[in-house]
Amino acid sequence: MDADPVAADVTDERPIGVAIVDDHPVVIDGVRAWLASEPRLRVLATGDDPDVVLRAAPEAEVVLLDLRLHGRMMFDKLAELSAAGRRVVVYSEHSDPDTMLAALDAGAVAFLAKHEGREHCVATVLAAASNRPYVPPALAGAMVGDPRPDRPTLSDKEREALLLWFQSMSKASVARRMRISEHTVKQYVDRARIKYTRAGRPAATKAALLARAIEDGLVRPEEIGIYRSQAATDRPTP
Amino acid sequence: MTTDLGPRAPAGPTHRLAPIPAPGGPAAPGAVGAATAVATASDRAARIAALTIALAWHLAIDLPALPGAGSSPAASAVVAAAWLVTAAVGVVAGVRLLRGGLPPARRLVAVLLVVDAAVFAAVGGGHLFAGANWAWGGLVWFFLLVLWRRPVGWLLAVLGAHASIALAAVLASGATAPADLARYAMYVYGVSSLPVAVFVGGAAIAALARDRAGTAAATLAVEAERVAAERAQAERRARLSLVSGTAEEVLAALAAGDADPADPEVRRRCVLAAARLRRLIAESDDVPDPLLHELRAAADLAERNGLPIELVAVGVPPELPVEIRRRLADPLTAALTDARDRARLTVVAGPDEVVVSLVTPDHDGPDGSGPPDSAGDADGDGRVEHVHERDGEIRWTQTRWRRT
Numbered sequence: 215m216d217a218d219p220v221a222a223d224v225t226d227e228r229p230i231g232v233a234i235v236d237d238h239p240v241v242i243d244g245v246r247a248w249l250a251s252e253p254r255l256r257v258l259a260t261g262d263d264p265d266v267v268l269r270a271a272p273e274a275e276v277v278l279l280d281l282r283l284h285g286r287m288m289f290d291k292l293a294e295l296s297a298a299g300r301r302v303v304v305y306s307e308h309s310d311p312d313t314m315l316a317a318l319d320a321g322a323v324a325f326l327a328k329h330e331g332r333e334h335c336v337a338t339v340l341a342a343a344s345n346r347p348y349v350p351p352a353l354a355g356a357m358v359g360d361p362r363p364d365r366p367t368l369s370d371k372e373r374e375a376l377l378l379w380f381q382s383m384s385k386a387s388v389a390r391r392m393r394i395s396e397h398t399v400k401q402y403v404d405r406a407r408i409k410y411t412r413a414g415r416p417a418a419t420k421a422a423l424l425a426r427a428i429e430d431g432l433v434r435p436e437e438i439g440i441y442r443s444q445a446a447t448d449r450p451t452p
Numbered sequence: 453m454t455t456d457l458g459p460r461a462p463a464g465p466t467h468r469l470a471p472i473p474a475p476g477g478p479a480a481p482g483a484v485g486a487a488t489a490v491a492t493a494s495d496r497a498a499r500i501a502a503l504t505i506a507l508a509w510h511l512a513i514d515l516p517a518l519p520g521a522g523s524s525p526a527a528s529a530v531v532a533a534a535w536l537v538t539a540a541v542g543v544v545a546g547v548r549l550l551r552g553g554l555p556p557a558r559r560l561v562a563v564l565l566v567v568d569a570a571v572f573a574a575v576g577g578g579h580l581f582a583g584a585n586w587a588w589g590g591l592v593w594f595f596l597l598v599l600w601r602r603p604v605g606w607l608l609a610v611l612g613a614h615a616s617i618a619l620a621a622v623l624a625s626g627a628t629a630p631a632d633l634a635r636y637a638m639y640v641y642g643v644s645s646l647p648v649a650v651f652v653g654g655a656a657i658a659a660l661a662r663d664r665a666g667t668a669a670a671t672l673a674v675e676a677e678r679v680a681a682e683r684a685q686a687e688r689r690a691r692l693s694l695v696s697g698t699a700e701e702v703l704a705a706l707a708a709g710d711a712d713p714a715d716p717e718v719r720r721r722c723v724l725a726a727a728r729l730r731r732l733i734a735e736s737d738d739v740p741d742p743l744l745h746e747l748r749a750a751a752d753l754a755e756r757n758g759l760p761i762e763l764v765a766v767g768v769p770p771e772l773p774v775e776i777r778r779r780l781a782d783p784l785t786a787a788l789t790d791a792r793d794r795a796r797l798t799v800v801a802g803p804d805e806v807v808v809s810l811v812t813p814d815h816d817g818p819d820g821s822g823p824p825d826s827a828g829d830a831d832g833d834g835r836v837e838h839v840h841e842r843d844g845e846i847r848w849t850q851t852r853w854r855r856t
Contacts, residue, residue, distance in 0.1 A: 311766050329730065352764070359766030359800045380766075381798050381809035382846060390843050 229256040230343040233274035237262040237283045241328075245278060245305075248332040255339060264291055268300070276342045281306035281317060289320050296321025299418035301342045305335070311356035318353075319414025323423065327352040345419075345426040347407035355380035357406055366409035375402035401432060408433050490665030492552070498654040499549040499600065505650075506542055506593035510535075514586035527574035534567045534574070535586070538594055541567075545597040560598035561610055564591055568614055572621035580618075580625055581635055588618070589643045596647045607651055615640045688732070695732055699725040720760075723794075727760045743769045743777050744799065747808065750785040751797055760794045767801035772853070779836040780851045784810045787840070787849040790817055804855040811849075814842045 232255055236242050242260045249255045259271035262283060268274065277295065281288055281304050295302050304317045309327035317325045323342040326335055327350065334350040341348035349357070357368075358376040368376070371392075378388040379399070389396040408427040411420040427433050518532055541563055545555035571587035572580070579585055591614065599607045622628075622636050702721045705711035711718040744765055751763045772780070788795060791812035800807045837852045 355764060355766045355798065355800060359802065361767060361802060377800060377807060380764075380800065381796070381807075381850065382811045382848060383796065384811075384846060387811075387843055387846050387848065391841070391848070 229254055230276060230340070231256055231258040231271060231274045232276050232278060232339060233258055233267045233271050234260040234278045235262065235264045235267050235283070236260075236278075236280040238280075241280065245335065248335050249339065251332070252336045252340070255336070264288070264295065268295075275301060276323075276339050277302045278339065279304050279322075281308055281313065289316060292317060292322055293320040293415070293417070296323075296417040296419045299422070301345070301419055301422075303338050303342050309352050311359055314353055314356040315360060315362070315413075318410050321414070321417030321419050323419050324348050324350070325353045325356075326350055345422040346430070347404045347423060347427070349376070349379070349403050349407045351380045351383045353407075354403060357410065364413070366406075366413055368406050368409060369402075372402045372406040372409075375399050376406050379403055405433055490661050494661040495601075495654070495658045496550075496552070498657065502593070502596055502600065502650065502654070503542075503546045503549060506597050507539075507546070509590055509593050510539060510542060514538075514590040517586040527576065530570055530574040531586075534571045537563065537567050538591065542594055542597060545594070545600075549597065549600055554601055555598045557598050557602055557606070561595070564594055564598065565610070565613055565617070567591065568617050572617055576625070580622060580627065581639065588639055592643050592647045596651055599651075601655070604648075604652055604655070607648065611644045611648070615644070692732055695725065695728045699729060720758075723760045724755065724758070727762055728755060730762070741769050743772060743780060743801075743806070743808075746777065746781045747784065747797060747799065750781070750788055751795075754788045754791065754795065759788075759791055761788075761791075761797060762795070763797045763799075765799040765801070767799075769799070769801040769806050770803050770855075772806070776836060776853055779838070780806060780808050780853055783838050783840065783849055783851050784808055787812070787847070791847075792817075805853065807850065807852045809848065809850040812847050814844055814847050 232249060234242050234245055234257060236245070246257050246260065249257055258274050259267045261267040261270070264277070264279060264283075268277070277300055279288065279292060279295075279302050281292070287308075292302055292304060301323045302321070303324045303326060304322040305326040305328055306313065306317075307328045309329070314325045314327075323345075324338045324347070326338050330350050330352060334348075338348040338350060354376040358373055358380060374392060375388060378391055379385065382388055382391075385396045385399045388399045392399065404427070408424060411424045424433075428435055514535060518528075518535055541560050545560060548555040568587050568591055571585065575582075575585045575587075581588075592611065595607060595610050595614070599610065618640065619636065622632060627636075698721070702711065702718070702725055706713060706718070713719070748763060751761045755761050784797065787810050788797075791810070792815050793813045795810060795812045798807075798809045798811075835854065835856060837850075837854075839848070839850045839852075841848050
């Protein structure tokens with residue numbers, strides 16, 4: 215698949231700590247098995263209550279959060295964790311576009327549909343740990359079909375890359391189709407995602423994603439309408 | 453005879469039946485037509501009644517009065533001519549009304565007021581209050597006819613003009629004694645009240661009929677919507693039971709140990725059942741969209757032939773003409789027929805763009821979807837592009853409509 219091994223920052227010895235919050239033990243076991251295949255990841259704590267899980271493993275760098283716990287949608291908890299700087303990867307069977315975009319707005323670093331499989335799951339968690347975006351196909355579909363009037367303005371290339379990625383689930387095919395390199399496809403997709411850090415309320419995680427994207431040269435501050443560094447704050451951008 | 457109001461009066465054929473204003477607020481859009489039909493039917497009866505009254509009055513009361521009218525032979529001739537003109541106005545207005553239109557009010561009112569003045573002048577002082585002055589009571593019914601369905605203010609204004617003409621004639625004949633004026637007032641009141649009552653009553657009955665018909669139609673529309681929703685739900689439920697049936701079978705076989713998870717056939721059944729369930733769960737549209745419906749049907753068919761297929765739709769397609777929908781869906785359904793292993797069908801829709809795509813693993817077989825007409829066809833509703841390509845890894849069919 216197109217799981218990009220976000221290698222640069224995670225080659226050091228210490229594995230990335232992950233916490234899994236889900237109310238179905240079978241899902242926890244499944245995700246744990248997925249992540250176990252990746253030596254750079256280590257599951258530190260699991261459970262069905264985010265507060266309990268994070269008390270048990272406060273050092274967890276990434277939280278995999280099932281959006282629906284015991285019949286309740288966890289948007290408030292998600293916003294609270296994101297505001298506090300927790301990198302939350304939402305994964306849910308609720309993969310309708312509205313829910314995905316709402317999760318991004320609330321500060322989720324990434325959204326993963328439960329059916330999207332191991333490669334996307336591992337890639338998303340690895341990217342999240344280094345404050346880098348990862349856009350699985352379902353999320354790309356939600357972004358390209360975003361009907362909200364205040365949606366971020368995407369360039370034609372960004373839209374096309376998102377659309378083709380959503381359709382084909384193969385960055386190599388998108389690259390051939392757009393006659394650009396796979397790397398450039400990923401850049402377009404990630405840039406679109408970074409533009410979404412300005413949607414919804416500010417959160418520490420959004421600021422971190424944005425800061426990292428600027429640092430990596432993925433976007434220039436002026437490209438997304440930011441004229442001074444917002445790297446260390448989560449002030450709402452003008 | 454004057455027709456100087458002509459240019460401002462709308463031409464005949466444009467006097468179609470004006471919609472009666474709905475007093476009960478807006479009705480359901482689909483209900484308006486039915487309500488109008490009911491109101492029209494009920495109004496037609498009122499038109500016939502008004503026409504009958506006017507013509508019967510003119511024949512039974514005004515006509516016998518003619519011989520005694522007129523202070524001189526010339527005046528008698530004027531009165532007789534006026535009677536004929538009035539009868540002609542009645543016929544013109546009557547024909548219009550019975551055909552569902554409205555008479556040209558301004559012109560006919562002008563004619564009637566001229567007749568009014570001529571008759572009052574011709575009958576002379578002696579007969580002003582006599583039966584011979586048929587203009588008193590006879591003309592008001594014709595006012596009613598020519599002003600049919602116009603604002604009631606118009607009728608009151610014309611009746612006011614009628615009363616003024618009468619007053620001028622009364623004063624001109626020197627009948628200024630209190631008894632004369634009282635008699636005048638009695639006449640004005642007597643001849644005006646009944647037509648006004650008929651006019652207002654008729655309009656009210658028509659409005660009521662429309663209101664009631666509107667309510668009935670709205671009720672029917674709601675009922676129809678409910679039935680449609682119930683049918684959609686029943687359909688979905690039926691498919692769910694079918695799908696969960698196959699899923700249960702696989703699960704039961706796995707649980708009982710009859711099926712081996714390592715068996716590719718068992719895995720395939722699992723994949724199929726899961727894909728089917730997922731598609732069903734993804735059907736969130738309450739009002740089934742025709743494009744999605746077509747694609748879903750094609751997906752169901754392909755799946756029945758054993759192809760695990762994923763259908764993901766983002767956004768709501770706008771209302772598209774059948775031709776555009778066909779061009780969007782047909783290349784995909786054709787490509788589905790030679791899909792192998794698995795298929796991913798996606799729809800991304802916005803108000804100005806709809807993109808449908810099918811991605812399947814590439815295989816050595818020939819392309820079954822025919823040559824792509826990627827040139828598209830430009831027409832009034834925008835064009836549909838069709839792209840088909842294979843890159844050794846996947847076969848990719850995409851159709852895209854953009855509003856132009």
